[in-house]
Amino acid sequence: MSNYHIKNFPEYFHEYRKSVRNPELFWEEIAEEHFLWRKKWDNVLSWDFTKPEVKWFEGAKLNITENCIDRHLYTNGDKTAIIFEPNDPNEEAQHITYKELHARVNQMANVLKNKGIKKGDRVCIYLPMIPELAISVLACARIGAIHSVVFAGFSSTALATRINDSDCKMVLTSDGSYRGAKTIDLKGIVDEALESCPVVESVLVVKRINSEISMKEGRDFWMQGLLDEASIECAPEIMDAEDPLFILYTSGSTGKPKGMVHTTGGYMVYTSYTFKNVFQYREGDVYWCTADIGWITGHSYIVYGPLANGATTVMFEGVPSYPDYGRFWEIVEKHKVNQFYTAPTAIRALAKEGVSHLESHDLSTLKVLGTVGEPINEEAWHWYDDNVGKKKAPIVDTWWQTETGGIMITPIPFSTPTKPTYATLPFLGIQPALMDENGKEIKGNQVDGRLCIKFPWPSMARTIWGNHQRYKDTYFSAFENMYFTGDGALRDEVGYYRITGRVDDVIIVSGHNLGTAPIEDAINEHPAVAESAIVGYPHDIKGNALYGYVTLKESGEGRDHDNLRKEINQIITDQIGPIAKLNKIQFTAGLPKTRSGKIMRRILRKIASKDTSNLGDTSTLLNPEVVQDIMDNAL
Ligand code: WT7
Numbered sequence: 001m002s003n004y005h006i007k008n009f010p011e012y013f014h015e016y017r018k019s020v021r022n023p024e025l026f027w028e029e030i031a032e033e034h035f036l037w038r039k040k041w042d043n044v045l046s047w048d049f050t051k052p053e054v055k056w057f058e059g060a061k062l063n064i065t066e067n068c069i070d071r072h073l074y075t076n077g078d079k080t081a082i083i084f085e086p087n088d089p090n091e092e093a094q095h096i097t098y099k100e101l102h103a104r105v106n107q108m109a110n111v112l113k114n115k116g117i118k119k120g121d122r123v124c125i126y127l128p129m130i131p132e133l134a135i136s137v138l139a140c141a142r143i144g145a146i147h148s149v150v151f152a153g154f155s156s157t158a159l160a161t162r163i164n165d166s167d168c169k170m171v172l173t174s175d176g177s178y179r180g181a182k183t184i185d186l187k188g189i190v191d192e193a194l195e196s197c198p199v200v201e202s203v204l205v206v207k208r209i210n211s212e213i214s215m216k217e218g219r220d221f222w223m224q225g226l227l228d229e230a231s232i233e234c235a236p237e238i239m240d241a242e243d244p245l246f247i248l249y250t251s252g253s254t255g256k257p258k259g260m261v262h263t264t265g266g267y268m269v270y271t272s273y274t275f276k277n278v279f280q281y282r283e284g285d286v287y288w289c290t291a292d293i294g295w296i297t298g299h300s301y302i303v304y305g306p307l308a309n310g311a312t313t314v315m316f317e318g319v320p321s322y323p324d325y326g327r328f329w330e331i332v333e334k335h336k337v338n339q340f341y342t343a344p345t346a347i348r349a350l351a352k353e354g355v356s357h358l359e360s361h362d363l364s365t366l367k368v369l370g371t372v373g374e375p376i377n378e379e380a381w382h383w384y385d386d387n388v389g390k391k392k393a394p395i396v397d398t399w400w401q402t403e404t405g406g407i408m409i410t411p412i413p414f415s416t417p418t419k420p421t422y423a424t425l426p427f428l429g430i431q432p433a434l435m436d437e438n439g440k441e442i443k444g445n446q447v448d449g450r451l452c453i454k455f456p457w458p459s460m461a462r463t464i465w466g467n468h469q470r471y472k473d474t475y476f477s478a479f480e481n482m483y484f485t486g487d488g489a490l491r492d493e494v495g496y497y498r499i500t501g502r503v504d505d506v507i508i509v510s511g512h513n514l515g516t517a518p519i520e521d522a523i524n525e526h527p528a529v530a531e532s533a534i535v536g537y538p539h540d541i542k543g544n545a546l547y548g549y550v551t552l553k554e555s556g557e558g559r560d561h562d563n564l565r566k567e568i569n570q571i572i573t574d575q576i577g578p579i580a581k582l583n584k585i586q587f588t589a590g591l592p593k594t595r596s597g598k599i600m601r602r603i604l605r606k607i608a609s610k611d612t613s614n615l616g617d618t619s620t621l622l623n624p625e626v627v628q629d630i631m632d633n634a635l
Pocket of ligand 1: 250295296297371372373374375376397398399400401402403423485486487499501502508511512513
């Protein structure tokens with residue numbers, strides 16, 4: 001890996017054409033060249049989007065942790081695999097070598113086995129960004145257990161829903177977590193969740209904040225005691241390429257979260273190959289992605305992708321503002337970070353604080369900058385380019401999704417000329433299409449439409465846990481023989497893509513994917529609420545913020561509105577988590593509805609965005625009079 005894989009723009013086009021002319025051959029060569037297989041595949045790809053069914057490298061046998069850990073031991077055992085940077089800058093950073101990672105993953109794998117976890121069992125991981133999070137993900141993969149990481153900012157109700165949906169037998173958690181100056185009682189949240197999770201047999205608890213917690217006899221165990229007794233050798237479970245590796249939940253347009261199922265072989269090949277190319281990772285580089293492993297970005301580009309490449313990957317426990325807004329840059333300087341990958345919302349929050357926090361730090365090691373999770377606005381893009389990369393580090397605006405497993409549309413640094421706010425061109429092997437409302441593909445440039453993908457790629461999710469029909473309905477039914485992303489996009493005069501945002505009822509707030517339905521369901525549980533509708537509106541830092549329209553039952557009509565607002569946000573915090581709280585709540589006499597009873601969100605969106613010059617066609621409304629009333633009282 002001493003050279004850039006894709007060296008220049010003509011080479012990208014050459015490789016791209018090769019990759020779409022014969023995708024099977026393209027991916028087969030990569031799979032052969034870069035990975036350790038216990039047995040080669042019988043067939044590279046079989047697929048049928050009407051079922052839908054997709055299988056990559058069928059018949060192949062492997063263990064992903066052998067690829068992420070064992071094979072580096074011979075050549076690079078003393079190299080740092082993970083740099084752990086704690087929340088508190090005064091606590092020492094940890095450098096975990098590949099050798100140590102091997103021992104610690106094996107120990108944890110043995111602990112899981114001793115507690116009865118077998119291949120195919122589901123294990124819920126609810127941990128903060130500490131080394132044990134990465135280690136437990138890998139420990140599951142070592143023994144073929146399916147991990148389901150739940151972001152440690154979700155509430156007990158959200159956690160319970162996810163545990164129950166996939167029948168997790170075990171939960172891995174910690175006594176608590178640090179978040180800036182605050183601590184969070186994670187074990188308390190788990191205890192509450194488990195009151196409604198009958199399938200969970202055991203809870204293993206990592207000590208992190210040394211808080212007083214209660215341990216339930218026979219169910220709860222301290223992790224360290226078990227690790228101390230476990231062997232540092234654990235033979236990897238040999239998996240089929242299409243065996244599930246993990247489940248990761250993402251919001252949908254109905255109340256229940258979707259447990260996206262990713263499988264082993266294709267996911268490994270795609271995340272590893274994209275990591276190397278999109279970040280132009282070279283031996284000796286230090287790579288840092290600021291995401292949480294609770295999201296797909298962390299799975300693919302903190303854990304699996306980097307480790308499969310034998311890279312050094314930074315894990316940061318804290319937040320960008322603690323102890324002050326210079327923390328990110330202090331870490332870049334301290335660990336001599338070469339590739340830095342973050343979210344537009346973090347960039348906007350940092351930009352707001354001014355450049356003084358940057359000036360005192362040496363950022364000269366940075367070679368490549370990345371963004372992910374939501375569209376980046378032009379101003380934030382330039383701020384990042386000017387002040388962080390000093391115009392020398394290309395920005396890769398990477399578009400992808402929990403469902404896609406890996407980066408799909410992105411510039412290749414030092415090859416693709418970047419363009420602010422554009423994710424630019426498809427990665428090798430990815431075949432995007434823009435579709436019109438009648439289901440026809442829109443060809444040519446300077447067009448916009450709904451973004452679909454025409455051909456399978458190795459890391460696509462294979463199903464929704466326990467609900468294949470929903471997988472089909474959500475992703476493969478809007479357009480024939482296409483994977484539908486839920487996003488809108490435009491293609492400019494040279495064929496570059498710009499993602500314009502969701503075209504469904506998902507709103508991206510601070511880079512978090514939130515469905516409107518689960519939030520509305522939560523609000524509607526308030527005894528005074530009759531009905532509600534949530535829309536997004538533009539927000540300087542969060543990208544989008546949430547605006548709720550709420551109608552009250554007769555019994556609630558005399559209530560104090562500010563108190564009601566607090567209660568509604570508390571319900572949302574309890575049911576989903578603080579990330580889904582509403583910025584604005586307007587109480588209205590009614591919601592604009594079509595004759596068939598569907599809420600006209602388009603109108604509500606315009607009012608929330610203060611863009612009421614043209615509300616569009618309101619003739620199909622059942623109750624046009626409420627629109628004026630909502631406009632008059634808009635917040
Ligand atoms: C949605 C997926 C992929 C990991 C983090 C989010 C939006 C993602 C971009 C980008 C514009 C983006 C899309 C997508 N999105 N990256 N570079 N430019 N929009 O994963 O939670 O599954 O959300 O995030 O709307 O559909 P996710």
